[in-house]
Amino acid sequence: MQQRDIFPRSLQYLVAIAEYGSYTRAAEALHVSQPTLSQQIKQLEESLQSPLLDRSGRSVQLTNAGEIYLRHARRAWGELDGGARAIHDVQNLSRGSLRLGWTPITDYLTCSLLESFNGLYPGININTLDMPQDDIEVSVAESRIDVGIVFSKPFSSTTRPNEIETEVLFEEKLCIAVGKNHPRAKQRERMSAQNLGQESLALLNTDFALRRHVDDYCNEYDIEPRFAIESNSLSAIISLIKHRPHATILPRSIVKQQGLHAINLSPEMQRKEITLIYRKNGYKSPATIAFSELAHLWAKNELQHTAQTQ
Amino acid sequence: MQQRDIFPRSLQYLVAIAEYGSYTRAAEALHVSQPTLSQQIKQLEESLQSPLLDRSGRSVQLTNAGEIYLRHARRAWGELDGGARAIHDVQNLSRGSLRLGWTPITDYLTCSLLESFNGLYPGININTLDMPQDDIEVSVAESRIDVGIVFSKPFSSTTRPNEIETEVLFEEKLCIAVGKNHPRAKQRERMSAQNLGQESLALLNTDFALRRHVDDYCNEYDIEPRFAIESNSLSAIISLIKHRPHATILPRSIVKQQGLHAINLSPEMQRKEITLIYRKNGYKSPATIAFSELAHLWAKNELQHTAQTQ
DNA sequence: GTTGTTGCATAGTCAAATCCTATAGGTCTG
DNA sequence: CAGACCTATAGGATTTGACTATGCAACAAC
Numbered sequence: 001m002q003q004r005d006i007f008p009r010s011l012q013y014l015v016a017i018a019e020y021g022s023y024t025r026a027a028e029a030l031h032v033s034q035p036t037l038s039q040q041i042k043q044l045e046e047s048l049q050s051p052l053l054d055r056s057g058r059s060v061q062l063t064n065a066g067e068i069y070l071r072h073a074r075r076a077w078g079e080l081d082g083g084a085r086a087i088h089d090v091q092n093l094s095r096g097s098l099r100l101g102w103t104p105i106t107d108y109l110t111c112s113l114l115e116s117f118n119g120l121y122p123g124i125n126i127n128t129l130d131m132p133q134d135d136i137e138v139s140v141a142e143s144r145i146d147v148g149i150v151f152s153k154p155f156s157s158t159t160r161p162n163e164i165e166t167e168v169l170f171e172e173k174l175c176i177a178v179g180k181n182h183p184r185a186k187q188r189e190r191m192s193a194q195n196l197g198q199e200s201l202a203l204l205n206t207d208f209a210l211r212r213h214v215d216d217y218c219n220e221y222d223i224e225p226r227f228a229i230e231s232n233s234l235s236a237i238i239s240l241i242k243h244r245p246h247a248t249i250l251p252r253s254i255v256k257q258q259g260l261h262a263i264n265l266s267p268e269m270q271r272k273e274i275t276l277i278y279r280k281n282g283y284k285s286p287a288t289i290a291f292s293e294l295a296h297l298w299a300k301n302e303l304q305h306t307a308q309t310q
Numbered sequence: 311m312q313q314r315d316i317f318p319r320s321l322q323y324l325v326a327i328a329e330y331g332s333y334t335r336a337a338e339a340l341h342v343s344q345p346t347l348s349q350q351i352k353q354l355e356e357s358l359q360s361p362l363l364d365r366s367g368r369s370v371q372l373t374n375a376g377e378i379y380l381r382h383a384r385r386a387w388g389e390l391d392g393g394a395r396a397i398h399d400v401q402n403l404s405r406g407s408l409r410l411g412w413t414p415i416t417d418y419l420t421c422s423l424l425e426s427f428n429g430l431y432p433g434i435n436i437n438t439l440d441m442p443q444d445d446i447e448v449s450v451a452e453s454r455i456d457v458g459i460v461f462s463k464p465f466s467s468t469t470r471p472n473e474i475e476t477e478v479l480f481e482e483k484l485c486i487a488v489g490k491n492h493p494r495a496k497q498r499e500r501m502s503a504q505n506l507g508q509e510s511l512a513l514l515n516t517d518f519a520l521r522r523h524v525d526d527y528c529n530e531y532d533i534e535p536r537f538a539i540e541s542n543s544l545s546a547i548i549s550l551i552k553h554r555p556h557a558t559i560l561p562r563s564i565v566k567q568q569g570l571h572a573i574n575l576s577p578e579m580q581r582k583e584i585t586l587i588y589r590k591n592g593y594k595s596p597a598t599i600a601f602s603e604l605a606h607l608w609a610k611n612e613l614q615h616t617a618q619t620q
Numbered sequence: 621g622t623t624g625t626t627g628c629a630t631a632g633t634c635a636a637a638t639c640c641t642a643t644a645g646g647t648c649t650g
Numbered sequence: 651c652a653g654a655c656c657t658a659t660a661g662g663a664t665t666t667g668a669c670t671a672t673g674c675a676a677c678a679a680c
Contacts, residue, residue: 005357006318006320006321006354006357006358007318008316008317008318010316011316011390044316047315047316048316048394048397049397050397050398050400050401051593054453054592054593056589056591056592056593057452057453057589057592061453061593063593063595064400064406064407064595064596064597065396065397065400065401065595065596068393068396068397068399068400068405069393069394069396069397071393072389072390072392072393072396073389073390073393075386075389076385076386076387076389076390076393077386079382079383079385079386079389080321080382080383080386082382083378083379083381083382083383083386084358084379086375086378086379086382087358087359087360087375087378087379088360089378090360090374090375090378091360091375095378096374097374142367143364143367143371279366279367281366282364282366282367283361283364283366283371283373285373285374285375286374286375287374
């Protein structure tokens, strides 16, 4: 209905006149006066430099040119109409797209969220980009992605605070993770910071916030960590941990989920937050809003579940 | 260029803004003021009940809905543009259609005209309808066909004279036609009206003007014609004449063209005219005009040719 | 943090396009 | 040939579209 107002009046008139075979009849149907149609068709014919209607007979008929032009006009109308319906699809979440940035850590932590989102809104095209947190923040600030999922203190140092808007989902404790064959695979008591310095570590490289966080901790307690492996691939690290006698540091829920053994540190590392970040005051697409809502629901469930098993 | 005026301004603006990523830049390119764009886009968004552009950042970007709608708008624009070009094709005669009505007689007489027309304008769709002359006149009057080719006195009795417009192409003499095996296949002298009454005739049925013309002639000279065959198919009659000892009455050029033997009548039958008929004051499509022009040229050639062989 | 710059939004005015009523000028019908 | 029907034209009212001037927010530089 609204669409009728975007599509040019003159073409709507042409279509109606062709349909009714009469200016008078079409004018009645369109609730406009007959001279309006005369005038509009005249202008249209002048624009196209060709007569479109043959008014010589008892009933108005399309000329050769009119017949051909009408087909195109109908298709064009159909396109605009389809466009309006497609917009409603976007608002219904039956179409659309979501560009999501996350880190290797949040990837592991929230992929079940993404699975439910896809299950709920299968028409929405999801585009995920795995990258260091700093890049996520820049991408969000520059609107290259709709939303980021980060794992850190609310603001990173490199980004001006008010370019970004944050929503905390939940908090995670960091602990040491070892495989089932590691000497400490049975250890239940906490491990001291000093002992951490003895371990052979597999960690993400310094591009990643988690790694920098570990480095800060080591500095604070004057530990010189021993790195067996540095990588930007968390799956590589986890796979390594499972089979070799190395340790790494991960959020507790990833450790559990991957069937690794968790050892708490003493003193504990600063807890970190799983946070959604958006461009401050930026446009949020329907898909982005839906994702955000689902994420909060999912986080609440996740917390309950973690509380039970922790 | 003209097309830019038919396609809605608001959508042209949307396309330009999306292209330049800026209202200001687009306004410069379109030679309008920037507030005009703000206003138009606002209205467009209100019509569609959805934001289309995200103006929160440094550069204007399409929202999810805007991106989708833009695709449709571009296609619609393309359609209208294509329509305008198609109209020019019609005027160029590289497209279009021609609905032609003719009788079995004019079919035989003018099919070479149709062949040249098709050769000259291969893009024009030709639709021919073979029917009795009276039907042609009605069809022309009611614009069901663009042009008729008839073979008769200018006006038939059943149609009001001023509904139809005529253009005579050339005149034809009617004569008796017999096959090569007919007893009179060698006769060079004229045949009297009385002798015609002796012949076994194959003629079109009374739906056709030629047949009624023959009946009138017979009435005038008090002849009771003997009909062996009556048909609405001229090709059937010609085929029959070729192999059986019947006679028929045909325009002289058809007789020659079909390799039949022509015998003149005495007194001669009224000559008849090959005539183009149009709806009076009706719209003539470019194809119709072109056909008319070609027909007159063709008739001039045909006359010269006939003069040589007659 | 303050200031300057850039860019879109808003307000108010004006011209032009659109639509209306009334009427003229055509066909077609009886 | 008169009446009915239909489209075209003319002239006035309304709406739309575009402009200028200005406001406000974001970004950049000092």
